[in-house]
Amino acid sequence: MSLDVVALRREFPSLRSGIAHFDGPGGTQTPEVVAAAVAAVLTGPLSNRGRVVASEVNADRAVAAFRQAYADLLGVPAGGIVHGRSATQLTYDFSRALAKDWRVGDEVVVSRLDHDANVRPWVQAATAKGAEVRWIDFDPATSELDLGSVEAVITPRTRLVAITAASNLIGTRPPVRAVADVAHAAGALVYVDGVHYAAHQAVDVPALGADLFVCSPYKFLGPHCGVLAADPGLLETLRPDKLVPSTDAVPERFELGTLPYEVMAGATAAVDFLAGLAPGAGGDRRSRLRAAMHAVDEHERRLLGMLEAGLAELGPAVVVHSRAAERTPTLLLTLPGRATWDAYEFLARRDVLAPAGSFYAYEPFRRLGLDDPHGLRLGLAPYTDDSDVARVLDGLAALLKTASA
Known part of the structure; x- marks a missing residue:
C-alpha cells in the first residue's frame, strides 16, 4: 500500500509557504487536524x-x-x-x-x-x-x-x-x-x-x-x-x-x-x-498504524535512494557520514573545504531548510571527529516529496559552483 503524498501534503497548512523541509529530525510540520x-x-x-x-x-x-x-x-x-x-x-x-x-x-x-x-x-x-x-x-x-x-x-x-x-x-x-x-x-x-x-x-x-x-x-x-x-x-x-x-x-x-x-x-x-495514512487497511487502530508506518517507510526509503544517488553524482565535494546498513532516512553531510553553516544559509535563501549543527548529539558528533564544527543534516518526513529532494540537490549543486571560502 503506497502513501498518497499529494493528498497528505494538503493537510499541512504550513507547506503552503513553499519551504522544502528537511528538518524533520528536529520536529515535523503539523497537520490541520x-x-x-x-x-x-x-x-x-x-x-x-x-x-x-x-x-x-x-x-x-x-x-x-x-x-x-x-x-x-x-x-x-x-x-x-x-x-x-x-x-x-x-x-x-x-x-x-x-x-x-x-x-x-x-x-x-x-x-x-x-x-x-x-x-x-x-x-x-x-x-x-x-x-x-x-x-x-x-x-x-x-x-x-x-x-x-x-x-x-x-x-x-x-x-x-x-x-x-x-x-x-x-x-x-x-x-x-x-x-x-x-x-x-x-x-x-x-x-x-x-x-x-x-x-x-x-x-x-x-x-x-x-x-x-x-x-x-x-x-x-x-x-x-x-x-x-x-x-x-x-x-x-x-x-x-x-x-x-x-x-x-x-x-x-x-x-x-x-x-x-x-x-x-x-x-x-x-x-x-x-493511522489514517493507510486508508485501505482494516482492523484496530494498532493494525492500521502498523500498515501506515510500513507505507511511510517505503515512501521514505524511495526518496532516500533518490537523495543518495543525487549526492553521489556531486562527487567527493559532499561526504555522507550516515553509512549503517539499518538506518532512518536521515543523512549527515560535510563539504570538504566549505563550512556546512554556509551551506545551510545558502539553501535557506532558496527556501530549503536543511539545518547545520551537532543537534544535541554531543557524543556521536565528537566521535565522528569532523573538521567542521557543524554537520548538514537532511531528514525526510512523510510529507517530503520528489520535488523537495530535487530542490535540495539542485541547491547543493549550485552551492558547489560558487567559490569556496
Missing part, C-alpha cells in the same frame, strides 16, 4: 478533571484518549503510558527515580551513539550515587554500533543500559534487541530513546526488549510533548519525588502538576492521523 484538536479542547468547556460537569469530563476524556492512543502506537498497556513535557524531562525524572537504589560499585551503561538527552541524565545520576559509567562505542567509518563493546561493558554489576533505537544525527538503527538481551541476562534494565525511531518505524516496545521507551510526538506530526511507555508493573516499583496530596496511582504518580489536556488531545489526533 492536530491544531484543530488542540483548539477544540482549549475552547472547551474545560476545567480540571472530574466525572460530573461537562468541563471536567472533557479533561478526563482527553487524558484517557491520550493513554490509549499511545498504547496502540507503542504496544504497551494504557496504564503504562506517561505524559511528559519532553523526552529530556522524562529521562531526567526517571533517572532520578531509578538512581534512588543505586550504590557505589554499581554500573550504568550509555552509548556514544546517543543524543545527549539519553546520556547526560544517566551520567549525572550515576556520578551523584558513585556508580561507574561505562560506554558502548560505534565505528565512525561504518556508523555501526560496536557489538563487541556491548558484551565487554555490561557486567553483573550493571543496573541500567541506555541506548537509542535510532541516532538523530546519522540515522543508525542499532540492534536494540541484541543489546537488551545482553543487558537482561546481566539483570539490568534497558531504557530506549525512541524519539527518532518512532517517527519512521512501527514501534513494538516489548519486541525491542525495552523496559522503558521514550518518544516525542512533535517528531511525528504532533504537538510538543514527550511520552514514556513501560509495563505498569515496572512503574509500580518506582517511587518518584512528588507532592504529598498528588495521586500515587500509576502512571499518574510520574506526571507532576496539572496535565496539559489540549496538548494531549493534539498528540492523540496525531496518532489518529498517522
Whole structure:
C-alpha cells in the first residue's frame, strides 16, 4: 500500500509557504487536524478533571484518549503510558527515580551513539550515587554500533543500559534487541530513546526488549510533548519525588502538576492521523498504524535512494557520514573545504531548510571527529516529496559552483 503524498501534503497548512523541509529530525510540520484538536479542547468547556460537569469530563476524556492512543502506537498497556513535557524531562525524572537504589560499585551503561538527552541524565545520576559509567562505542567509518563493546561493558554489576533505537544525527538503527538481551541476562534494565525511531518505524516496545521507551510526538506530526511507555508493573516499583496530596496511582504518580489536556488531545489526533495514512487497511487502530508506518517507510526509503544517488553524482565535494546498513532516512553531510553553516544559509535563501549543527548529539558528533564544527543534516518526513529532494540537490549543486571560502 503506497502513501498518497499529494493528498497528505494538503493537510499541512504550513507547506503552503513553499519551504522544502528537511528538518524533520528536529520536529515535523503539523497537520490541520492536530491544531484543530488542540483548539477544540482549549475552547472547551474545560476545567480540571472530574466525572460530573461537562468541563471536567472533557479533561478526563482527553487524558484517557491520550493513554490509549499511545498504547496502540507503542504496544504497551494504557496504564503504562506517561505524559511528559519532553523526552529530556522524562529521562531526567526517571533517572532520578531509578538512581534512588543505586550504590557505589554499581554500573550504568550509555552509548556514544546517543543524543545527549539519553546520556547526560544517566551520567549525572550515576556520578551523584558513585556508580561507574561505562560506554558502548560505534565505528565512525561504518556508523555501526560496536557489538563487541556491548558484551565487554555490561557486567553483573550493571543496573541500567541506555541506548537509542535510532541516532538523530546519522540515522543508525542499532540492534536494540541484541543489546537488551545482553543487558537482561546481566539483570539490568534497558531504557530506549525512541524519539527518532518512532517517527519512521512501527514501534513494538516489548519486541525491542525495552523496559522503558521514550518518544516525542512533535517528531511525528504532533504537538510538543514527550511520552514514556513501560509495563505498569515496572512503574509500580518506582517511587518518584512528588507532592504529598498528588495521586500515587500509576502512571499518574510520574506526571507532576496539572496535565496539559489540549496538548494531549493534539498528540492523540496525531496518532489518529498517522493511522489514517493507510486508508485501505482494516482492523484496530494498532493494525492500521502498523500498515501506515510500513507505507511511510517505503515512501521514505524511495526518496532516500533518490537523495543518495543525487549526492553521489556531486562527487567527493559532499561526504555522507550516515553509512549503517539499518538506518532512518536521515543523512549527515560535510563539504570538504566549505563550512556546512554556509551551506545551510545558502539553501535557506532558496527556501530549503536543511539545518547545520551537532543537534544535541554531543557524543556521536565528537566521535565522528569532523573538521567542521557543524554537520548538514537532511531528514525526510512523510510529507517530503520528489520535488523537495530535487530542490535540495539542485541547491547543493549550485552551492558547489560558487567559490569556496
